Amino acid sequence: MLHLITIQQAxxxxxxxxxxxxLKDGVSGKEAMIRSSKPIMNIHExxxxxxxxxxxxxxxxxxxxxxxxxxxxxxxxxxxxxxDICIIPEKEKKYHETLTDGLLQGAQDSFGKTYTEQTLxxxxxxxxxxxxxxxxxxxxxTIAEAYNLHIRCPEMCLGEVYLIAIPEYDSELVxxxxxxxxxxxxxxxEQYIKSFQAINGRIDTNKEKYKYEKICLxxxxxxxxxxxxxxxxxELKKDQMLQRDSKLSITAxxxxxxxxxxxxxxxxxxx
Numbered sequence: 001m002l003h004l005i006t007i008q009q010a011x012x013x014x015x016x017x018x019x020x021x022x023l024k025d026g027v028s029g030k031e032a033m034i035r036s037s038k039p040i041m042n043i044h045e046x047x048x049x050x051x052x053x054x055x056x057x058x059x060x061x062x063x064x065x066x067x068x069x070x071x072x073x074x075x076x077x078x079x080x081x082x083x084d085i086c087i088i089p090e091k092e093k094k095y096h097e098t099l100t101d102g103l104l105q106g107a108q109d110s111f112g113k114t115y116t117e118q119t120l121x122x123x124x125x126x127x128x129x130x131x132x133x134x135x136x137x138x139x140x141x142t143i144a145e146a147y148n149l150h151i152r153c154p155e156m157c158l159g160e161v162y163l164i165a166i167p168e169y170d171s172e173l174v175x176x177x178x179x180x181x182x183x184x185x186x187x188x189x190e191q192y193i194k195s196f197q198a199i200n201g202r203i204d205t206n207k208e209k210y211k212y213e214k215i216c217l218x219x220x221x222x223x224x225x226x227x228x229x230x231x232x233x234x235e236l237k238k239d240q241m242l243q244r245d246s247k248l249s250i251t252a253x254x255x256x257x258x259x260x261x262x263x264x265x266x267x268x269x270x271x
Contacts, residue, residue: 002052003066007255010046011220011227014039018128018169018222019179026177030169041068043124043161043218047085050259062086074116075109076148077102089118089270102152117153120266128165128222129174132188139195143210146199150209157266158202159258163218164192166230166241181223186243189236192217193248200252205269213265216258217250229255 021033033039048065052058058065062072062085071082095112099105109116123145127134142160149156165181166189173180202211221228221239228235231254236242251257 002058004049004052005042005045006049007043007046007218007229010042011229013042014126014163015222015227017042022169022174022179023177027171027174029177030174037068040124040126040163043126043163044068044085047122047124047161047259051085051087051263054259054263056087056263060087060090062088072111072119072121074111074119074121074149075099075104075107075152077104077151078144078148079103080107080109081145081148083119083121084124085122087120087266089115092118113153116149117156118270120157120159120262121149122159122161122262124161124163126163126165127168128163129169129171131164131166131168131184131192135188135191135195143199146202146212147210150202150211154205154209155269157213157262157269159214159216159262160212161216161218161255161258162196163220165222166219166236167221167223169222183241186241186246189219189241190246190248192219193250193253196253203265214258214262215253216255217253218255219250231256 017033017039018030021029048061051061052065063069071084072086073080073082092115094110094115097109097112099107099109127138146158149158167181167183170180170182196215196217199211200215202208202213219230230236233242233246233248233250237244237246
């Protein structure tokens with residue numbers, strides 16, 4: 001029997017795991033819980049559930065629904081890296097290939113370029129505290145992951161779900177085994193929105209290899225009993241997370257449009 005999970009259920013579970021860990025063991029508990037990947041795996045399951053809802057056959061999804069392995073370790077131009085969630089091609093077959101370019105020159109690839117290029121890859125990340133402190137490093141890493149795969153496989157379809165907590169968890173209160181939140185400056189929220197808009201919506205396969213075909217910037221308010229997922233800028237303005245005169249939009253970055261848009265781009269390239 002399928003155990004599908006909605007994004008709201010996934011976020012609810014994420015909150016419960018993180019906050020129980022903080023209340024029990026403070027910083028060490030939070031860090032151990034994050035390292036265990038248990039909270040973020042709920043988002044993985046929501047992504048897989050949404051793929052199945054959109055008629056992707058289960059046997060094409062890796063890791064399978066409810067599992068954390070096997071992850072496909074795909075080769076790009078710079079490195080091989082395990083992908084969080086993949087949809088494998090329906091007809092293309094794997095083949096062994098010796099890589100001839102980039103830092104992996106001479107390495108063996110058990111999938112082959114064509115199979116890799118026709119694999120749809122979705123990665124999932126989260127940042128729930130220290131949003132400003134860690135932004136540069138995490139954003140550069142996000143760009144590098146897309147660049148690595150698109151250099152070798154320019155037609156490959158890549159998706160990214162990036163969860164940020166707005167307001168963010170208060171690191172000082174975590175040290176005291178308490179739950180509290182700090183609202184970042186509206187300029188910080190704007191920076192995240194603008195930055196992910198800048199690498200979203202890659203259409204031309206000959207250009208912009210640092211971009212993703214589709215990104216979901218999952219902005220979540222955990223500072224309430226039932227965590228709130230923001231679906232539009234007006235909600236952010238109402239909750240004073242953005243200035244009232246902000247001209248930004250998150251329509252192209254929402255969860256609702258993420259999987260349908262990504263699958264549409266994939267189908268246009270490979271079907």
